[in-house]
Amino acid sequence: MPVSDAKQPSNILLVDDNKHGLSARKVVLQELGYRTTALTSPSDALEQICASSFDLLITDYKMPKMDGITLIAEVRKQKPGMPIILISGFVDSLGLNEESTGADVVIQKSANEITLLVRAVKRLLDPRMKRKPAGRARGDQPNRKAK
Numbered sequence: 001m002p003v004s005d006a007k008q009p010s011n012i013l014l015v016d017d018n019k020h021g022l023s024a025r026k027v028v029l030q031e032l033g034y035r036t037t038a039l040t041s042p043s044d045a046l047e048q049i050c051a052s053s054f055d056l057l058i059t060d061y062k063m064p065k066m067d068g069i070t071l072i073a074e075v076r077k078q079k080p081g082m083p084i085i086l087i088s089g090f091v092d093s094l095g096l097n098e099e100s101t102g103a104d105v106v107i108q109k110s111a112n113e114i115t116l117l118v119r120a121v122k123r124l125l126d127p128r129m130k131r132k133p134a135g136r137a138r139g140d141q142p143n144r145k146a147k
Helices: 019-031 042-051 068-078 113-125
Strands: 011-015 035-039 056-060 084-088 105-108
Touching: 011 019, 011 042, 019 035, 019 113, 035 042, 042 056, 042 068, 056 068, 056 113, 068 084, 084 113, 105 113
Parallel strands: 011 035, 011 056, 056 084, 084 105
Antiparallel strands: none
16 A cells, blocks of 8 residues: 655654664555664664654654653754654653653554554655644553653
8 A cells, every 4th residue: 555646755764772673663664655764873863864854753762872752852953843753661651742752643662553653654744634743642542641
């Protein structure tokens, strides 16, 4: 199934220090027709964002030396309109959401992660849809703060 009728596929930057998760997301997105660049270092990602043109950033939260929230803040300074998805296994326990992270979409790592990721990528990259933060990016659960 093609991403769109456009000649050039969207260019996505994936950042995660976990090479297995990074590889799995990359394969899924490439099978959907997206061009992907996968990096394990947030600092390398910042360099690539300055040097190349990306349509979307997908980043993990917990990484050594720089977490995903810090990466998002730096990207927002350089490319304020770039859509960003944050993925984390700590969404519920840390109360991560769109407002607290600066991401357009926050997704909990789970069995539903890939389905939610694909849906969010399509929504953020579809020019016909108005982009806004997803209040329920983690599935059917409303955003809850950690206790």
